[in-house]
Amino acid sequence: MQTIALIGNPNCGKTTLFNELTGITAYVGNWPGVTVEKKEGMWNNIKVLDLPGVYSLSPYSPEEKLSRRYILDEQPDLIVDVIDATNLERSLYLTSQLAELGRSVLLVLNMQDLLEREGIVIDTKRLSLMTGCPVVSISASKGIGLESFKKEVEHALKENKAPACPLFSNYVENLLTTIIEDDYLHLIPSGRPQRWAAIKLLEEDELFLSSMPPIPEAFAEFLHQAKTNLRLHFEDDPEAIIIDQRYKVAEHIAKHCQTKKFQKKRFNFDTIATSRFGAIPLFIAIMGAVFYLSIGLVGGYTTGILENFFAYLGSNLSILLDSLGVFPLLSGILIDGIIAGVGSVLTFVPQLFVLFLLLSILEDCGYMARIAFIMDRLMRTIGLSGKSIIPMVIGTGCSVPAIMSSRTIEHQKQRELTVLVTPFIPCGAKMPVFALMLTYFFPGKWYIAPLIYVLGILAVIITGLLARAIDKHKEKNAFILELPRYQLPSAKNVYLQTRERTLGFVAKAGTIILLSSVIIYLLSSYNFTLQSVDSDDSMLAIFGKFISPVFIPLGFGFWQASVALLTGIAAKESIVSTLSVTMGTQALSSFFDPASALSYMTFILLSSPCIAAISAMAKEFGNRKKLLYALIWQTGFAYLTALLIRMLAMLIL
Amino acid sequence: MIVMILSNIVVALLIILMLWYAVHTIRKQRKEDGCGSCKKNSAHSCPSSGCKGCSYSNKCH
Numbered sequence: 259m260q261t262i263a264l265i266g267n268p269n270c271g272k273t274t275l276f277n278e279l280t281g282i283t284a285y286v287g288n289w290p291g292v293t294v295e296k297k298e299g300m301w302n303n304i305k306v307l308d309l310p311g312v313y314s315l316s317p318y319s320p321e322e323k324l325s326r327r328y329i330l331d332e333q334p335d336l337i338v339d340v341i342d343a344t345n346l347e348r349s350l351y352l353t354s355q356l357a358e359l360g361r362s363v364l365l366v367l368n369m370q371d372l373l374e375r376e377g378i379v380i381d382t383k384r385l386s387l388m389t390g391c392p393v394v395s396i397s398a399s400k401g402i403g404l405e406s407f408k409k410e411v412e413h414a415l416k417e418n419k420a421p422a423c424p425l426f427s428n429y430v431e432n433l434l435t436t437i438i439e440d441d442y443l444h445l446i447p448s449g450r451p452q453r454w455a456a457i458k459l460l461e462e463d464e465l466f467l468s469s470m471p472p473i474p475e476a477f478a479e480f481l482h483q484a485k486t487n488l489r490l491h492f493e494d495d496p497e498a499i500i501i502d503q504r505y506k507v508a509e510h511i512a513k514h515c516q517t518k519k520f521q522k523k524r525f526n527f528d529t530i531a532t533s534r535f536g537a538i539p540l541f542i543a544i545m546g547a548v549f550y551l552s553i554g555l556v557g558g559y560t561t562g563i564l565e566n567f568f569a570y571l572g573s574n575l576s577i578l579l580d581s582l583g584v585f586p587l588l589s590g591i592l593i594d595g596i597i598a599g600v601g602s603v604l605t606f607v608p609q610l611f612v613l614f615l616l617l618s619i620l621e622d623c624g625y626m627a628r629i630a631f632i633m634d635r636l637m638r639t640i641g642l643s644g645k646s647i648i649p650m651v652i653g654t655g656c657s658v659p660a661i662m663s664s665r666t667i668e669h670q671k672q673r674e675l676t677v678l679v680t681p682f683i684p685c686g687a688k689m690p691v692f693a694l695m696l697t698y699f700f701p702g703k704w705y706i707a708p709l710i711y712v713l714g715i716l717a718v719i720i721t722g723l724l725a726r727a728i729d730k731h732k733e734k735n736a737f738i739l740e741l742p743r744y745q746l747p748s749a750k751n752v753y754l755q756t757r758e759r760t761l762g763f764v765a766k767a768g769t770i771i772l773l774s775s776v777i778i779y780l781l782s783s784y785n786f787t788l789q790s791v792d793s794d795d796s797m798l799a800i801f802g803k804f805i806s807p808v809f810i811p812l813g814f815g816f817w818q819a820s821v822a823l824l825t826g827i828a829a830k831e832s833i834v835s836t837l838s839v840t841m842g843t844q845a846l847s848s849f850f851d852p853a854s855a856l857s858y859m860t861f862i863l864l865s866s867p868c869i870a871a872i873s874a875m876a877k878e879f880g881n882r883k884k885l886l887y888a889l890i891w892q893t894g895f896a897y898l899t900a901l902l903i904r905m906l907a908m909l910i911l
Numbered sequence: 912m913i914v915m916i917l918s919n920i921v922v923a924l925l926i927i928l929m930l931w932y933a934v935h936t937i938r939k940q941r942k943e944d945g946c947g948s949c950k951k952n953s954a955h956s957c958p959s960s961g962c963k964g965c966s967y968s969n970k971c972h
């Protein structure tokens with residue numbers, strides 16, 4: 259079986275093409291760095307691989323290393339270099355590196371649907387001549403040009419012709435030729451061209467050097483001399499010289515193959531969206547609107563209706579079952595356990611659906627990446643990377659994929675810090691708790707919901723500042739976050755994403771929430787001698803009273819709240835169902851007051867995430883001790899902040 | 912009397928069915944999230960071969 263690998267710059271549409279070919283629905287997002295793992299699929303009996311996007315084959319971050327290792331070691335039969343046609347020159351930099359590998363390369367000019375609007379014309383024949391690779395134009399998201407893509411792939415697989423190597427300036431070329439003549443170059447692993455190896459030796463590429471036997475003294479001396487000469491000749495260090503040479507090649511090809519019409523300056527939304535003063539207010543306004551629409555408008559309408567519906571269902575069923583003479587144990591499990599618990603969570607489906615829908619629209623149209631851009635400087639000053647914002651954007655849905663996406667961050671310390679702070683961003687599962695508390699204690703005050711995000715972001719900033727104070731690491735990666743283009747959100751992406759999140763939420767209600775509701779009901783209705791008792795004397799109450807004193811300063815020192823927090827470790831939604839089973843949501847106000855409701859929300863927002871997210875954290879840390887510290891920090895910080903919030907609230911309210 | 916017995920049985924069965932379904936689904940998900948779904952296919956290789964398990968754990972294969 260033959261293998262083709264899709265490689266290219268981040269955000270050029272590799273995954274879109276991959277999905278189009280294989281019928282798989284891998285995650286597509288309008289920002290660089292979406293794919294962090296390699297993915298396999300089948301297309302016409304050819305194995306297709308989707309790889310994380312890279313700007314070059316000199317990798318820094320783990321997922322860039324993955325792409326490079328794959329291309330070098332596993333040797334696909336055809337390298338499909340996906341190029342964002344509106345960004346030809348930058349993409350050709352990577353192409354110049356791929357060409358050196360000596361395997362056949364197919365250039366795919368994606369996004370051709372955008373070329374006309376941008377006033378760009380690309381001479382594909384010429385491009386093919388200059389690079390020695392076949393070229394095909396497609397539009398992955400519109401499904402245009404896939405037929406000729408297929409033909410070109412089959413043709414290229416049959417021909418198996420290596421592309422033309424990019425030529426550097428004479429001085430560098432001469433040097434490379436003398437390096438290649440040395441015997442040491444015969445030691446390189448089979449299948450790797452000598453020219454490539456010679457360049458790596460000049461660049462002092464660590465990954466390459468570590469895979470080679472030690473360099474003999476005479477040759478090392480020669481290399482050293484060569485590098486010194488290079489330095490003198492170009493007044494730069496060898497690595498930078500090679501980079502510069504490559505850019506010249508890319509620039510040269512782009513200049514000859516592409517013509518750009520002069521474009522009238524159109525109004526650009528970014529003049530506001532990323533401006534110094536307008537950006538943050540606009541962000542707050544947009545998030546405010548999102549929450550007003552979902553929790554305020556839709557939630558305000560549907561919560562009451564659904565709550566009444568489940569109450570009605572429960573009471574009528576209870577009358578019916580009583581009249582039929584069903585045992586109280588059974589009817590209790592069904593009505594006070596399952597219907598009360600699962601129902602209380604399902605109540606929030608409509609507003610979460612709207613929330614997920616709006617968030618995925620913001621994501622796909624490119625606005626979320628602007629937020630990343632705005633945050634970039636702030637993030638750097640607190641010791642995070644500009645890329646840290648992407649996990650946080652994904653974290654508004656679920657922390658698990660968010661924590662995994664932190665892999666795009668090169669710097670280990672920044673990566674670990676990001677993993678630690680990502681759960682501070684409220685995920686979809688925490689929303690029901692907030693919505694519940696808002697409904698009962700702050701009706702009509704929907705603006706508290708976006709404030710929860712602000713609190714989450716503050717927690718991120720404080721943690722970052724503290725971490726930086728304790729451990730002063732210098733950040734030196736010159737990562738420039740690139741702004742993806744604005745686009746009309748694609749209905750397919752938005753639909754798939756909203757559906758996945760909403761269905762995930764409903765599925766959890768039917769599984770974990772259902773189970774935990776039944777268990778909580780049984781434990782809260784019986785004592786240790788298995789006699790039916792008032793819930794205050796139940797097993798659960800006795801157990802909960804062990805922990806609850808800890809929370810007295812926070813204002814929720816009763817056992818129901820503590821038990822709910824514990825079940826929240828399984829899934830955060832079960833906090834709502836547990837409260838509903840043990841006390842009934844109608845009775846909330848006899849337990850909480852507005853101040854303690856706020857402190858409860860704060861504690862839930864900031865304390866350790868659910869078990870799925872904890873195991874994702876464990877995996878990214880790769881170290882139990884670090885995980886333990888992280889959990890202690892999250893919970894301790896949550897406790898202190900909740901205390902503070904309660905005191906403030908008692909002063910103000 | 913018969914109605915009472917029958918309705919008790921129906922309710923009990925309903926609860927058992929729901930619990931069984933919940934446990935079953937959770938176990939299935941656990942398997943998909945772990946290595947269970949890809950161990951059988953030896954053609955796969957970690958870290959990720961498109962199967963969910965590999966993306967959560969690097970040690971499936």
Ligand SMILES: Nc1nc2c(ncn2[C@@H]2O[C@H](COP(=O)(O)OP(=O)(O)OP(=O)(O)O)[C@@H](O)[C@H]2O)c(=O)[nH]1
Pocket residue numbers: 267268269270271272273274275285286287288289290291292293294309310311312368369370371372396397398399400622745748751
């Ligand atoms: N207009 C237009 N947009 C496209 C086309 N192909 C992809 N896109 C959009 O480009 C964005 C990025 O697509 P992805 O497939 O996630 O890009 P990727 O190359 O996999 O990105 P990484 O995984 O980050 O490396 C998405 O918003 C797509 O909808 C195209 O042919 N035309």
Ligand SMILES: [Mg+2]
Pocket residue numbers: 272273274285292293309310311
């Ligand atoms: Mg991708």
